[in-house]
Each structure stands twice: as C-alpha cells, then as structure tokens.
Amino acid sequence: MVGNNDSLMTTRHAFVNALSYSRPIILKVSSLMSEPNLLAAIDLGSNSFRLLIARAAGEGPSPSVRAIDSVKKSVRLAAGLDTDRWLDADSRMRGLEALSVFSNRLRAFAPQAVRAVATNTLRVARNAADFLADAQAVLGYPIEVISGQEEARLIWVGASHALADQRRRLVIDIGGGSTECILGAGSDPLMLDSIDAGCVSATVTHFGGRRADERSFERATRQIKQTFAPVARRARALGWEHAVATSGTAKALTQIARSVFGEPGLDRVALERMRQALFAASLDESPLFAQIKSDRRAVIAGGLAVMTAVFDEFALDSIDYCEAALRDGILIELWSERSGRDVREQTVERLEHRYRLDQARGRWLADTACALYDQAARAIREERLERRALLGWAARLADAGRVISEENHHRHAAYMLRNADMPGFNEAEQTALSALVLAQAGGLRKLCGMVSGELGWLSVLALRLAGLLERHARGDPSPPPLPALFFKQGLARIEISREWLATHPEARDALIDESARWIDQRLLAEFEVREL
Structure with a gap:
C-alpha cells in the first residue's frame, strides 16, 4: 500500500508546491476585494467535491441566501479507500485537482467568508491527515472534518430553511460514503444520525465493478437494511408527516421517476421499475439510466440499493426531493455567525443549563482567562x-464534571464534552475544548500530545491561573486584581499585587507550585512570579 502511494509522490508534491507557492500573495490582495455578503461553502464529499457560492442578506433565524455559482467535480474519494482504509494516490490526486479549480474561483474571497468541510471518507481514512495537509495548501483555506452528527445537523439546517414550515419531517441524505437520517420539526432537529452506507461505498462493496443482478442486489439491500434498522425504529416511534430526500442519489432517482415514468416524485413503483431496468441491461446501454450523467451512473446501483433499504426500513410509500442540503446549511450558518449568531455559543448555553452550572462563576472564569x-x-x-x-467556552463548561463527582471532576468534564452532541463544533474544536477542560486541574504531563503550539499552552496556563485566582478569592467581597501575564518562547512571567498576596498567602504558595510544575515538565524554561 505504501508503495502505491509513493508512486505518485513526486508528482503530487510538485503539484501542491506549484499551487501553494503563489496562494498567500493572492489572498493578501483579494481579501480586500471581497464583496462582504458573498459566501462560499465547500463540501469534500465521498463521491464529489462541490463548491457553492451565494449572496446573503438579512438577519435573524431566516436569512436570505441565494446561490449565484456552483462547481461540482466527481472525485469518488470513497472508491479510493482500500480494505485497510488507506486512500490511494489516484483518488487523492483527483481531489487535489478539484480543489485547485475551486481555489481559482475563490480568489476574491476573504478567509472568514469561506467554510470547507470534509465528510465520511475523510472521517475514516487512516491517511486523511496527509491528504488534508496537501488539500489545504492547494485550496488556501482551512478544511474541517465534521462528525456524522454535525453533517446531519447542517443538512437539516439547509433543508428546513428551504422548506420553511413546521411539519414534522424525515430527511434522508444519501451521500457517497454515508447516509444521514434526520427527524425534526421547524428548525429543531429531534434525531440526528449518520449511517456508514452510501452510493459509492455500497457500489464498491456489493457490486465491485460487476453488473448488478437480482441476487447481488437483494443481498446488498438486505445487508444495508440491517445498518438502518436501529435508526428506523427510533424514527418510527417518533413519527413524521413528510419524508424528504436530498443530494445526488435522490436527485438522480427523482429525475428518472419524473422524466421517464411521469411521476411527481419517487415512490415504490418507480423504484421497482428502476431495479428491473438495472438487471435488464448494462448501465451504459440502458435507456432508463441514460437520463443521468455518467459519473452518477457509475454509482447508481449502490445508490438504488441504499434508497430501497431506506424505503423498506422506514416503511415509506414515497419521498419528495429537496434541493437544499449540506452546503446550504453551511452558508446559512456562516452568514448567521457573521451576523453575531454563532451556533457554538448557543450549544454552550444549552450545556450550561443542562448541567445546571453556576453561570456567573463560569463567566468570571471565562473573562479572567x-x-x-x-x-x-x-x-x-x-x-x-x-x-x-x-x-472562553472551556472556562464556562469547566465545572460540568461535578454533576458526576467532585473528585476528578476535570476528567469527567473532559469525557462528557468529548462525547457530547455539540452542534456547531467540528471534531477538532470539540477535541480541543475537551483537552482544555481536562487541563484545568492536575498535572500537565497528561496534556502532552493533546496540546500544541504557543497559543495552545498559553490557553492552558490562562485557564489554570483563572481557576487558581477564583479558588483563593472565594468569599472575598470583591474579585482579585487582574495580574499581568507575559508568555513567549519558553518564558513566562506573572506580575501580581503584593498587597493582595499578603492577604492571600495560600495563593502565593499555589502560584509558586504552578510555576514549578511548568518548569519540571520542561514546558517552560523560566516562569517568574513577580510581586508588585
């Protein structure tokens, strides 16, 4: 496997270096040119990489986001995963070539106007980090790997915004490597799930380049149904009024149902007729599947098997197609964040209420840190x-673990946040938040490998110092004076009121112990506590 990846290494690095060399210069100039209400969403999917550019307006929960340009590149990233979950060189190169096209379209965009997310295949690929490093160099913007639940939530944001009514709705999004299942009403999701079954992965796993026949299709559908069964049971227990499908597989199947069969949407009769057409002739020879593009035809057998499993497990008679999905959700939230409505802030507030945290204390810790x-x-x-x-969010949620136990509360809080459903946070942010909460107390050795960079360690020190000050000022009529903190290149200095330390001698001892801890772990060469 390593040999296969290395075979195109020289070409790939030349390709990446050529593109990334001039990118910073372009960004410096173009960010000044960016129209303030233009936004861009990039979806590094398992089947296709897509760019959506839109113009946004309005504020509040229902902004107007109007698409003005889009680019789709068929990459079939999931097909490049081997049995050990390594991405092959060819699929990686296809991905980089697609991103170079996107990069050219985004020359006039400031960094804060662009959000790029990666989904299922880059969640599971063992060499995803290597690919993402190259991908970010080519694209010129950060790329977030989002969890299946976060992907489902963003799909819901896009679809519910487009459909704009209060009916309880089931949304099914069949992607290349996974299928997201969401149930909710209005703008509120009640159930968010991601299943490891998509049109590319199902095609590769169950048909493997062979023509589908009735036996192989039935076997594929049966196995896929098993993966959907637990989610479908929960959804049926909740119930819904309207079923909607989004993204490429649903679009292609609905297109066939409408143009060939004259149906208004996708139903069981249309699915059965497509299934029989799949067995009757090769995909390239079938007049039925000539209605869709060749890159979609290549994965339609797997997509049809997944959709059939969805119909069976969710007991659907029909499903309507909705154009809006993941990228629309990204754009809506990107605009909302720029308008001061960060979903992550709402998530933190929800967790503060759930764990009944002392919000005044949390805000003081956050402000001080x-x-x-x-x-x-x-x-x-x-x-x-x-x-x-x-x-700031870590400081506000630092006490969450106390609902379990006072002892080792920082470890409990870190575990809770690492595994919580946290809308708006990508995996890297959630991991960093968990690490910061873990860092609030105890030794520093446990953080090695979890925290990196000067700002990462500065965040740890700021949170620990804020906690130290709060503990030793507890019960005082007024808060402690804010110390001055200097931190750079392995050196730290804290300047604190001599008068306050004189009345809080235990705080002085705690500061000296803290400075020794950082030096003993060789995280700092020098840590001075200076009384002024």
Whole structure:
C-alpha cells in the first residue's frame, strides 16, 4: 500500500508546491476585494467535491441566501479507500485537482467568508491527515472534518430553511460514503444520525465493478437494511408527516421517476421499475439510466440499493426531493455567525443549563482567562481569535464534571464534552475544548500530545491561573486584581499585587507550585512570579 502511494509522490508534491507557492500573495490582495455578503461553502464529499457560492442578506433565524455559482467535480474519494482504509494516490490526486479549480474561483474571497468541510471518507481514512495537509495548501483555506452528527445537523439546517414550515419531517441524505437520517420539526432537529452506507461505498462493496443482478442486489439491500434498522425504529416511534430526500442519489432517482415514468416524485413503483431496468441491461446501454450523467451512473446501483433499504426500513410509500442540503446549511450558518449568531455559543448555553452550572462563576472564569490570554497572545504570531473563543467556552463548561463527582471532576468534564452532541463544533474544536477542560486541574504531563503550539499552552496556563485566582478569592467581597501575564518562547512571567498576596498567602504558595510544575515538565524554561 505504501508503495502505491509513493508512486505518485513526486508528482503530487510538485503539484501542491506549484499551487501553494503563489496562494498567500493572492489572498493578501483579494481579501480586500471581497464583496462582504458573498459566501462560499465547500463540501469534500465521498463521491464529489462541490463548491457553492451565494449572496446573503438579512438577519435573524431566516436569512436570505441565494446561490449565484456552483462547481461540482466527481472525485469518488470513497472508491479510493482500500480494505485497510488507506486512500490511494489516484483518488487523492483527483481531489487535489478539484480543489485547485475551486481555489481559482475563490480568489476574491476573504478567509472568514469561506467554510470547507470534509465528510465520511475523510472521517475514516487512516491517511486523511496527509491528504488534508496537501488539500489545504492547494485550496488556501482551512478544511474541517465534521462528525456524522454535525453533517446531519447542517443538512437539516439547509433543508428546513428551504422548506420553511413546521411539519414534522424525515430527511434522508444519501451521500457517497454515508447516509444521514434526520427527524425534526421547524428548525429543531429531534434525531440526528449518520449511517456508514452510501452510493459509492455500497457500489464498491456489493457490486465491485460487476453488473448488478437480482441476487447481488437483494443481498446488498438486505445487508444495508440491517445498518438502518436501529435508526428506523427510533424514527418510527417518533413519527413524521413528510419524508424528504436530498443530494445526488435522490436527485438522480427523482429525475428518472419524473422524466421517464411521469411521476411527481419517487415512490415504490418507480423504484421497482428502476431495479428491473438495472438487471435488464448494462448501465451504459440502458435507456432508463441514460437520463443521468455518467459519473452518477457509475454509482447508481449502490445508490438504488441504499434508497430501497431506506424505503423498506422506514416503511415509506414515497419521498419528495429537496434541493437544499449540506452546503446550504453551511452558508446559512456562516452568514448567521457573521451576523453575531454563532451556533457554538448557543450549544454552550444549552450545556450550561443542562448541567445546571453556576453561570456567573463560569463567566468570571471565562473573562479572567481571556483577559490573561489577551495580554500574552499579542506577542505570538498565530491565529488568536478561534483559540480565545475555545478558551472562553472551556472556562464556562469547566465545572460540568461535578454533576458526576467532585473528585476528578476535570476528567469527567473532559469525557462528557468529548462525547457530547455539540452542534456547531467540528471534531477538532470539540477535541480541543475537551483537552482544555481536562487541563484545568492536575498535572500537565497528561496534556502532552493533546496540546500544541504557543497559543495552545498559553490557553492552558490562562485557564489554570483563572481557576487558581477564583479558588483563593472565594468569599472575598470583591474579585482579585487582574495580574499581568507575559508568555513567549519558553518564558513566562506573572506580575501580581503584593498587597493582595499578603492577604492571600495560600495563593502565593499555589502560584509558586504552578510555576514549578511548568518548569519540571520542561514546558517552560523560566516562569517568574513577580510581586508588585
């Protein structure tokens, strides 16, 4: 496997280097040109990579987001996964070539106007990190790997915004490597699930380049139904009024049902006729499947098997197609965040209520930690704002573990946040938040491999110092004076009121112990506690 990947290594690096060499220069110029209400969403899917550019307007929960340009590149990334979950060189190269096209379209976009997400295949590929490093160099923007639940939530945001009514609705999105199943009403999802079965993975697994026949199709459908069964049971227990399908497989099957059979949507009769057509002739020879593009025909057998399993397990008679899905959800949230409605903030508020946290204490910790961070972060040449936001949220959720036990509460909180359903947070952000909460107490050795970069360790120090000050000022009529913090290149200094320390001698001892802990772990060469 390593040999196969290495065979195109020289070509790939030349390709990446040629594109990434000039990209920073382009960004410096073009970010000044960007129209403020233009947004771009990029979806690195398991079948296709897609770019959607839109113009946004309005505020509140229902902004107007109007698509003005889109680009789709068939990559079939999931087909490049081997049995050990390694992405082959050819699929990686196809992905980089697609992203180079997107990069050219995005020259006039500021970084804050673009969001790129990667889904199922890059969630499971063992060499995803290598590909993503190259992909970000080519694209010129960060790429987030989002969880299946977060993907489902964003699909719901897009579909529910487009459908705009309060009916309880089931939404099914068959992608290349996974299928997202969402049930909700209005803008509120009640159930978010992601199943590892998509049109590409099903085609490769069950048909493997062979023509589908009745026996292989029945076997494929039976196995796929088993993966859907638990989710379908929960959905049937909740019930729904309207079933909707989104994305490429649903679009292609609905297109055939309408243009060939004259049906308004997709139903069981149309599915059965497509199934029989699949057995009767090869895909390229079938007049039925000539209605769809060749790249979609290549994975239609797997897509049809997944849709058949969905109809059977969810007991559907018909399903309507909805154009809006993941990319639309990304754009809506991107605009909402720029308008001051960050979904992550809403998630943190929900968790504060769920765990009955002392919000006044949490806000004080957050304000103090962020104030300490701000003083030192100015001297560090890294992206500061995202780290600062995560630090503030970690401080507010630091006490979540106390609902389980006072002892090792920081470990309980870290586990809870690492495994919680946290809408708006991607996997990297959720992992970083969990690590920060773990870092609030105890030794520092456990954080090695979890925290990196000067800003990462500065965030840890700021949170620990805020907690130390709060503990030793508890019961005081007024909060402690804010110390000055300096932190750069392995050196730290905290300047704190001598008068306050004189009345809080245990705080002085705790600060000295904290400085020794950082030096003992060789995280800092010097940590001075200076009384002023």
